[in-house]
Amino acid sequence: MPYQIILSTDPGIDDALAIIFLSKLKVLKAIWTTVGNNTLEVCTHNAMKLLELLGRKEIPIIKGAAQSLSLNLDFIAEVHGKDGLGNTFLPLPDASSFIWKNLDYIISILEENPGEITIVSIGPLTNLAILLQKASKKTLNSIKEIIIMGGAVNVPGNVTPYAEFNIYSDPKAAKLVLTSKLPMILVGLDITHKVILTEAHIQVIEAKRSPLNEFIAKMSRYYLKFHKRIQGGYLHDPLAAAVAIDPSLITTQDFFIDVILDDPLKFGQTYPTKSREAPVISVGVDVNSEKFLNFFMNTLLK
Ligand code: BDR
Ligand code: CA
Numbered sequence: 001m002p003y004q005i006i007l008s009t010d011p012g013i014d015d016a017l018a019i020i021f022l023s024k025l026k027v028l029k030a031i032w033t034t035v036g037n038n039t040l041e042v043c044t045h046n047a048m049k050l051l052e053l054l055g056r057k058e059i060p061i062i063k064g065a066a067q068s069l070s071l072n073l074d075f076i077a078e079v080h081g082k083d084g085l086g087n088t089f090l091p092l093p094d095a096s097s098f099i100w101k102n103l104d105y106i107i108s109i110l111e112e113n114p115g116e117i118t119i120v121s122i123g124p125l126t127n128l129a130i131l132l133q134k135a136s137k138k139t140l141n142s143i144k145e146i147i148i149m150g151g152a153v154n155v156p157g158n159v160t161p162y163a164e165f166n167i168y169s170d171p172k173a174a175k176l177v178l179t180s181k182l183p184m185i186l187v188g189l190d191i192t193h194k195v196i197l198t199e200a201h202i203q204v205i206e207a208k209r210s211p212l213n214e215f216i217a218k219m220s221r222y223y224l225k226f227h228k229r230i231q232g233g234y235l236h237d238p239l240a241a242a243v244a245i246d247p248s249l250i251t252t253q254d255f256f257i258d259v260i261l262d263d264p265l266k267f268g269q270t271y272p273t274k275s276r277e278a279p280v281i282s283v284g285v286d287v288n289s290e291k292f293l294n295f296f297m298n299t300l301l302k
Helices: 014-024 040-054 102-111 127-132 137-141 171-178 199-207 209-228 234-247 291-300
Strands: 006-010 028-033 061-064 117-120 144-151 184-187 250-259 270-273 281-287
Touching: 006 014, 014 028, 014 209, 014 270, 014 291, 028 102, 028 209, 028 250, 040 061, 040 209, 102 127, 102 137, 117 127, 117 234, 117 281, 127 171, 127 209, 144 171, 144 209, 144 234, 171 250, 184 234, 184 250, 199 209, 199 291, 234 291
Parallel strands: 006 028, 006 117, 028 061, 117 144, 144 184, 184 281
Antiparallel strands: 250 270, 250 281
């Protein structure tokens, strides 16, 4: 298999679009849920609902972090809906029909496939921080690359003027991961705000009639209602997923990224410096939006 991806996710509408996209590309090795857009329970239910709808129940699910290492999270139904999937209220499938694994499984597949597996993180970084604490250096060095949707490096945040949601939800975890010296690309608001799903895209998907496409259309229209100001919805998580497959979609620059923990105003800010000694990571600074949207749409329409 050319690409193998472990997806850490808190579905979430744009998470759901990323799951559908990666599922169509047949690259998902496991789905690792976390608290974030909703409780761990609801996010895990959403992963189950999506795999059922996609007919991909052979993909193992790992129930990850139930709590942020940094704060008690509030869940706001505004962005993703009460059910986290745009109030589509898909039926909850029977849990016993899924393959359930744990953190040891992630460690074992990393060890068995050195240099082969990419971890894509599209929720808070709690799961990855726990992996860093638990796994040996050798295991961690077998990760091919980590792609992170998170942060706002040279642009304002979306939770506060300084912080982006995934980092704000667990800045302690984010700091651990971003300074871990592992190979990493940060896909933050700097570039995700340049990739926008519009009503025109939804109509193209809807025109190819199927239960999955009807679901995508209904869920996405809910998301667009929240983003009224931009007449579309940001494809944060699908962009990170796409970068894992085709890094040429974005331009990067190397920075040391610190995460602010001790300033209440700037809590969760991803702060770039050009320090030479500090661990440096690749930060997305520009994106070929048209190329990404073509890739995304063509994959969804497969
Ligand atoms: C991130 O926040 C979440 O609400 C989205 O799913 C995305 O991962 C964007 O800031
Ligand atoms: Ca997400």
